[in-house]
Amino acid sequence: MVSFPPCKINLGLHIIRKRADGFHDLETCFYPVPWTDILEVIPSDSLSFTSSGIAIPGNAEDNLCLKAYKLLKSDFDLAPVNIHLHKIIPTGAGLGGGSSDAAHTIRLLNIVFKLNLTVDTMMNYAAKLGSDCAFFIQDKPMMGTGRGEILKEFPLSLRGKFMVLIKPNVHVSTAEAYAGISPRQPETELQHILERQELSGWKNSLKNNFEESVFHKYPVIASVKEYLYNHGAIYASMSGSGASVFGIFEKEITLNIPSEYTSWSGLLP
Ligand SMILES: C[C@@](CO)(OP(=O)(O)O)[C@H](O)COP(=O)(O)OP(=O)(O)OC[C@H]1O[C@@H](n2ccc(N)nc2=O)[C@H](O)[C@@H]1O
Numbered sequence: 096m097v098s099f100p101p102c103k104i105n106l107g108l109h110i111i112r113k114r115a116d117g118f119h120d121l122e123t124c125f126y127p128v129p130w131t132d133i134l135e136v137i138p139s140d141s142l143s144f145t146s147s148g149i150a151i152p153g154n155a156e157d158n159l160c161l162k163a164y165k166l167l168k169s170d171f172d173l174a175p176v177n178i179h180l181h182k183i184i185p186t187g188a189g190l191g192g193g194s195s196d197a198a199h200t201i202r203l204l205n206i207v208f209k210l211n212l213t214v215d216t217m218m219n220y221a222a223k224l225g226s227d228c229a230f231f232i233q234d235k236p237m238m239g240t241g242r243g244e245i246l247k248e249f250p251l252s253l254r255g256k257f258m259v260l261i262k263p264n265v266h267v268s269t270a271e272a273y274a275g276i277s278p279r280q281p282e283t284e285l286q287h288i289l290e291r292q293e294l295s296g297w298k299n300s301l302k303n304n305f306e307e308s309v310f311h312k313y314p315v316i317a318s319v320k321e322y323l324y325n326h327g328a329i330y331a332s333m334s335g336s337g338a339s340v341f342g343i344f345e346k347e348i349t350l351n352i353p354s355e356y357t358s359w360s361g362l363l364p
């Protein structure tokens with residue numbers, strides 16, 4: 096069985112405080128974007144994981160898809176499977192691609208082995224694999240709090256808007272980005288901003304707290320954001336801890352993006 100794990104962008108990202116467990120409490124609106132990987136899970140005689148497409152840093156045995164299988168296997172009598180991942184979403188991009196692959200492995204195993212897991216149960220398993228992993232169990236806009244795993248559906252739609260996502264060729268590690276930030280209580284709650292502000296007002300009110308320190312270290316990411324605004328974006332921001340930047344446009348636009356950058360664009364469904 097095949098699925099198409101999407102990526103996410105963060106519409107606003109407030110890093111509020113560092114916790115005793117080393118993680119950070121945050122608030123963000125996760126929004127799904129159909130730039131997808133391709134994931135196949137089929138029952139087999141022995142467990143295997145293979146991948147194609149862009150290279151995934153690290154060893155195959157540490158891949159989040161295998162971790163997801165092993166997590167469920169510890170609680171259920173699962174037969175072995177072949178997992179094949181065709182990787183398209185860039186890594187170290189702030190797009191949650193690895194988390195999405197892990198969540199979609201759980202979703203596929205639930206179907207293939209008829210486990211009858213509820214959405215909440217799958218979200219609990221996913222949260223053990225990564226902070227933003229639970230979001231991808233449903234692929235709907237969600238307000239995320241806690242370390243990103245406490246999720247509430249959020250009625251925000253960008254349907255029909257044109258999205259451009261650009262990842263310049265730098266890699267930002269999530270752990271490194273968190274280490275470089277000074278957490279603070281936001282003046283205005285993110286939910287309050289998103290409920291009261293139109294998209295046209297986000298430029299002055301909707302912030303990703305990672306931008307300041309990440310832009311300082313990687314000025315090329317800031318220049319991509321500036322480029323998107325100079326070409327008519329209604330709103331542009333870095334996603335997550337970077338290095339991707341997204342721009343939201345009223346109408347379809349063709350941009351001249353350097354060939355060494357990775358990019359995706361399309362109308363949002
Ligand atoms: C920053 C965000 C925003 O959506 O996205 P990305 O840039 O990774 O896409 C997320 O918080 C990333 O979540 P995720 O990528 O799942 O992180 P994890 O694997 O759980 O953690 C990686 C490392 O990031 C730090 N971390 C992560 C989440 C969090 N709320 N506080 C943290 O301090 C910890 O140092 C942790 O060891």
Ligand SMILES: Nc1ncnc2c1ncn2[C@@H]1O[C@H](COP(=O)(O)OP(=O)(O)O)[C@@H](O)[C@H]1O
Nearest residue numbers: 152153158159186187188189190191192193196
């Ligand atoms: N299926 C996977 N796809 C991408 N990265 C993976 C995967 N499994 C494990 N990883 C590891 O997770 C790291 C972060 O990946 P990813 O989720 O794509 O980036 P980000 O956290 O910036 O959104 C990678 O550098 C890689 O070492």
